[in-house]
Amino acid sequence: MSLSEANQDYLKAIYKLRAHGTVTTQALADRLKVAPPSATAMIKKLAALQLVTHTPYYGVQLTQTGEKIALEIIRHHRLVETYLTEVLGLGWDQAHIEAERWEHILSEEVEARMDAALGSPTRDPHGAAIPTLNGEIAVDDWTRLSEVSGGENLIVRRVSDENAELLGHLREIGLVPGAHVAVQRAVGAEGTLHLEIEGQAHVFGIAPARFVYVETLDETL
Amino acid sequence: MSLSEANQDYLKAIYKLRAHGTVTTQALADRLKVAPPSATAMIKKLAALQLVTHTPYYGVQLTQTGEKIALEIIRHHRLVETYLTEVLGLGWDQAHIEAERWEHILSEEVEARMDAALGSPTRDPHGAAIPTLNGEIAVDDWTRLSEVSGGENLIVRRVSDENAELLGHLREIGLVPGAHVAVQRAVGAEGTLHLEIEGQAHVFGIAPARFVYVETLDETL
DNA sequence: CATTGAATTTAGTTGCGGCTAATTTCTTTT
DNA sequence: AAAAGAAATTAGCCGCAACTAAATTCAATG
Secondary structure, X not given: OOXXXXXXXXXXXXXXXXXXXXXOHHHHHHHHOOOHHHHHHHHHHHHXXXXXXXXXXXXXXXOHHHHHHHHHHHHHHXXXXXXXXXXXXXXXXXXXXXXXXXXXXXXXHHHHHHHHHXXXXXXXXXXXXXOOOOOOXXXXXXXXXXXXXXXXXXXXXXXXXXXXXXXXXXXXXXXXXXXEEEEEEOOOOOOEEEEEEOXXXXXXXXXXXXXXXXXXXXXXX | OOOOHHHHHHHHHHHHHOOOOOEOHHHHHHHHOOOHHHHHHHHHHHHHOOOEEEEOOOEEEEOHHHHHHHHXXXXXXXXXXXXXXXXXXXXXXXXXXXXXHHOOOOOHXXXXXXXXXXXXXXXXXXXXXXXXXXOOOOOOOOEEHHHOOOEEEEEEEEEOOOOHHHHXXXXXXXXXXOOEEEEEEOOOXXXXXXXXXXXXXXXXXXHHHOOEEEEEHHHHO
C-alpha cells in the first residue's frame, strides 16, 4: 500500500505545523494552498488510514506511523536537496523546488546511493537536520534571529527553506549556515534589525529574520 | 501549459509504436496496460491539443509538436538512465524502472547538469540514441539478432530496455553493447539460436533475440 | 446566557484518467 | 452481397483530489 503524492504532502505539512501538538484545518489548508474543505476531506482519509488522529472542530495529530512516514518524506527531501546542491551544483532555491517533486519518487535504492555519495550527511544545505533511515531526527534548540535581543557572537545554524525567493536573497547577503552575525540594534518601531554579517553591516526586516536560526555563543560562555 | 504524466506516457508510447506510420488503439492500450476505451479517450484529448492526428477506426499519428515532446521525454528517460548507471551505479534494469518516474519530473536545469556531468552522451547504457535538446535523434540501421541468418562477426549495439527481467538476464550472459557475438546455428524448429558471446557458447530463445540489435561486420567488409 | 462570528464540516460539482458493458464500424469470409 | 468477427468507439460509472456554497459547531463577547 503506497500513499499518493497528495497524502504525502499532507503528512509532511502536518509534521511541519505540529509545533504545539495539534494542527488546525485552516493552517493545513493555508500551507498547502487548498480550500479548507479539501483539507477536511483529506484529514478523514488519513484518519481512516490511521496515519493521523482527528478530533473534529479541534485539530489533527500524526500517529506514530504517520510521523514515521512524514520523516521519510522529509529525509528524501533533504537528501535530494543536499545532492542537488553538492553534486549537481544547483542553487539553494532551485534545489528546494526540485526536491518538492523528487521527494515523492525517490526509491530506497537511489536514496541509499545518494546518501552514500554524500557521506551520510546529517544536515542539508540550509542547516536542517536530515532524519535517519529509522526516522530519528536531531532536535535543535536554536533561536530565531527575530527573537535575539542583541548580542555579538551569533552563528547562523539554519535557514528555513519554505520560501524560494527569500532563500535566494538570504544566500546573496551571506546569511548562510556557519556565517558569523552580530546584532547591533534590535527590532525597532520600523520592524528592522541592524546587524553585521561577516563584518558587513545590513539592515534586515523582522519578517525574514523569523526564518533564520542562530546559535547564541554569548550565552554558552 | 504543461502535460500530465498520462499525456506524456501516451505520447512516448505512440512514438515507440510508430514503426509504420500509424498506431492502433489496441497497440497503444496493450503497451500502456489500459483498456482500449481509456486509450480512445486519451487519443481524443491529445488530438484536441494538436499533438496527434486521429483517423477514427484507423489510427493515430504524432504531429510535429507531438513528436518533439515525445523526444523530449525520451531524452529525459535516457539521460536519467545513463546518469543512474554511470554516476550512481544502479543496475540496468533498476535504472530503467527509476527513469520511468524521473522522466516526468526532470527540469531543464537538472537535465542540463546531468548532461554536462556525463559529457553530453549520445547513447544510453543499452545503446539507444539519446535525442538532442533540439529533438534530433540518430537513426540506426542495425539488425535484430533474431533476424541474423548466421555469421561470425557481430557486435551488439543495442539492447531494448522494455522488459526489466529480460534486461537483467541479458546483462548476466554478457549480451551488452560492444560484446562480440557469433551465430553458429540459426533459428531451428524449437525456436532457439545457438551463439557464442565473447567466446562463450549459449543457447538463446528467439523471443528475447528480437530485442537485441547487432551490427553485422561481415556485410560491411 | 444569548448572540455573533469565525472555523469547520457537509453537500454537491468538476476534471482527470481509469473501468465495464453496449454499440458501431470496418474487414473478412462465406 | 450478406453475415460474422474483430477492432474501435460510445455510454455510463468510479476513485481521487480539488472546488464553491451552505450548514454546523465552537468560542468569545455583550
